[in-house]
Amino acid sequence: MIFWELFWTFLKIGIFTFGGGAAMVALIQNEVTVHHHWLTTQEYTDILAVSQMTPGPIGINTATYTGYTAVLNAGYGPWAAVAGSLLASFAVILLPVALMILAVRFLQRYRNNRYVGSVFQMLRMVVVGVIAAAALQLVTAESFGHPALSLHFIASLLIFLAVFVLSMRKCNPIWLMLGSGLAGLLLYGLV
Amino acid sequence: MVKYCELFWSFFKIGTFTLGGGYAMIPLMEQELVDRHGWLSQADFLDQVALSQSMPGVLAVNMATGVGYRLKGLRGSVVAVVANVMMPIIFIITLAMLYRYFRSNPHVEHFFMGVRPAAVALIAAPVFKLAKSAGIGWKTLWVPVASALLIWLLGVNPIFVILAAIALGLLAGLLNRKGNEA
Numbered sequence: 001m002i003f004w005e006l007f008w009t010f011l012k013i014g015i016f017t018f019g020g021g022a023a024m025v026a027l028i029q030n031e032v033t034v035h036h037h038w039l040t041t042q043e044y045t046d047i048l049a050v051s052q053m054t055p056g057p058i059g060i061n062t063a064t065y066t067g068y069t070a071v072l073n074a075g076y077g078p079w080a081a082v083a084g085s086l087l088a089s090f091a092v093i094l095l096p097v098a099l100m101i102l103a104v105r106f107l108q109r110y111r112n113n114r115y116v117g118s119v120f121q122m123l124r125m126v127v128v129g130v131i132a133a134a135a136l137q138l139v140t141a142e143s144f145g146h147p148a149l150s151l152h153f154i155a156s157l158l159i160f161l162a163v164f165v166l167s168m169r170k171c172n173p174i175w176l177m178l179g180s181g182l183a184g185l186l187l188y189g190l191v
Numbered sequence: 192m193v194k195y196c197e198l199f200w201s202f203f204k205i206g207t208f209t210l211g212g213g214y215a216m217i218p219l220m221e222q223e224l225v226d227r228h229g230w231l232s233q234a235d236f237l238d239q240v241a242l243s244q245s246m247p248g249v250l251a252v253n254m255a256t257g258v259g260y261r262l263k264g265l266r267g268s269v270v271a272v273v274a275n276v277m278m279p280i281i282f283i284i285t286l287a288m289l290y291r292y293f294r295s296n297p298h299v300e301h302f303f304m305g306v307r308p309a310a311v312a313l314i315a316a317p318v319f320k321l322a323k324s325a326g327i328g329w330k331t332l333w334v335p336v337a338s339a340l341l342i343w344l345l346g347v348n349p350i351f352v353i354l355a356a357i358a359l360g361l362l363a364g365l366l367n368r369k370g371n372e373a
Contacts, residue, residue: 051283054283064287100248
């Protein structure tokens, strides 16, 4: 039953997301493309691109869109897919919301506890690796072009490097995404 | 007295008009909650940001939960969270439904061919900034590198890597205490 699996998967993703939206995107990717095969890597990259271009938290946007596509790919109609998208976003925020309420109520005084501090220090380091692995897994021939088919591959490499450097210099991601899309339209449309 | 409709409207605006994810929402939240309405002091706001970053989940949703709860209890947190994610979810569902129809259009495909490597670059770019704020040096570089390789090459589920990090962190805390006592 896809709905139950979707709920359980996104419940897990929510509780194991340390480090915000990018970490959540990495966990969603592993669950839906590697573990469950609900989506292909290319479908997931497209969803990621749309989630980065639309308003709202990227983790929630990606969960919503992934829930929709996973149900659709399982052979259900578009309204069942809407239910899937709502279910995924509900499941992904359920446990963090409950924990945050408990934290505001009871746990704040434990924040300076030695064990809590040392666990978070380790988590922060590991999450860097988790996000790096997600980025590496997304570099596929479908999204970047096959090295032998030169134009697509070289253009993708240049776009990747340009966006990487500009985003480190705090350029607005929306303009970077729209610029890259425009470059794609011109490059692949005219050539 | 904070009204539910004011709380709803504030988080509705924050969720609907911020492009670029949770971190982009923080300045807008500060403006709305601290400067405009005076619902939280600057110190309480920063405290809530720090707490939201250290708890699991998405930053924006954690912020909405914490602020809503501080102002109006359990119902307040539900109102703030729903207001925060409502429009983004409606946008995404609309786009997801439209994408199926436009996918075969060559212009859309060309646009996505350009945008895909950019989407990957936006995931890769924060890695170095996060590495700096996590205080990773030459001695601790093996931790993120080993985590990335385990997931990327060996196909280990990242959830297990995170569980291992929690266990290692607890162990390090225990060893530190013994070290201090000796």
